[in-house]
Amino acid sequence: MTVSPARVARRLAGIVRPRVVISDPPSGVVVDWNVPIAVRDGTILRANVFRPASGEPVPVVMCAHPYGKDALPQRRLGRYQPPMQYRVFHQPEPIEFSAWTGWEGPDPAFWVPQGFAVVNLDLRGFGKSDGTGALLSDQQGDDEHDVIEWVAAQPWCTGRVGLLGVSYLAISQYRAAATRPPHLAAICPWEGFTDMYRDFACPGGVRENGFLAMWSKMTLKGGRVTEDPLAEQRARPLIDDWWRSRNPALEQIEVPMLVCGSFSDHLLHSRGSFEAFRRTGSQRKWLWTHRSGKWSTFYSAQAKDAQLRFFDHFLRDANNGWENEPPVRIAVHDGGPNPVEIRHAPDWPPPDVAWTDLHLQPGGVLGDT
DSSP: OOOOHHHHHHHHHHHHSOSEEEEOOOSSEEEEEEEEEEOTTSOEEEEEEEEETTOOOEEEEEEEESSOTTOOOEEETTEEEOOTHHHHSOOSSOEEEETTOOTTSOOHHHHTTTTOEEEEEEOTTBTTOOSOBOTTSHHHHHHHHHHHHHHHTSTTEEEEEEEEEETHHHHHHHHHHHTOOTTEEEEEEESOOSOIIIIIISGGGOOOOSHHHHHHHHHHHHBOBSOOHHHHHHHOOSOOHHHHHTSOOGGGOOSOEEEEEESSOTTTTHHHHHHHHHHOOOSSEEEEEEOSOHHHHHTSHHHHHHHHHHHHHHHHOOOSSGGGSOSEEEEEOSSSSSOSEEEEESSSSOTTOOOOOOEEOTTSOEEOO
């Protein structure tokens, strides 16, 4: 395959200076750094809390992850430097957020002026939280359950908590929601796998040798954990109880859910996101699809509008018509970067789909015979 010089030039430009605009933190926000929260076994976890300066109780948008809540953009050479991932993974559209935005998490500069508090939690064994963590485990779900209940009891919270975030920050939502915290009002998992073996370690039964190795090394370096995901992948070529223990009990999730399913993230989050919509026990759930960049879409005006309307409705009873939204939003493309049509359906897969079996033909093409 021949790659054009213009494409190479664009890619190099994106590495040197990604199209990421990071703004100064806003005024009118109270920030409590490294708030200690004791969970059921006495371990102290820590969170950063961003809330309106008015002091009035507000609903909370929360995220939990192993990437370090304090790993925020730093200013160097007169500008904020974006996370390294934006240099490695090209995004097709520009991205904008504030310097308080943790990796793949909600931007306090957007949510606090809308009348929410934002809680960014270091999971057990990571960042400033104590203890030793177990990735994708029941322990993480129990910890997040306890933190949700602690947050709901604070004087600056109305008692309603929602969960929001991308990738691991989506995956952790499933585990927490399956424990059914009484004050968890809604979740918005934005692209997250739900089966560690089928979606991540061995998609299609084939061992994944790229991203998993990088992610495992990065995660082990950043925290204290009981197991090495890469070593487990090498030692467990077939599904067993260890793999099953890493999968959330989707059927136990009952809270309202807005899940993002991407058509552009195959062999990581695509399958799991659609499975979450199909299998969760919630009677009020919506699927929002796209085929663009993971992060450029999450922080886009269109996506934030959907997230805001969803949480407005379920965290503070806004009569904004959300309940009348069709369950499935489908972005239809025809070879270009922008959708040619937005369709809606009552379920996934859409009930009017005509299924066609395609078979690999000589020359590497697909045919119906």
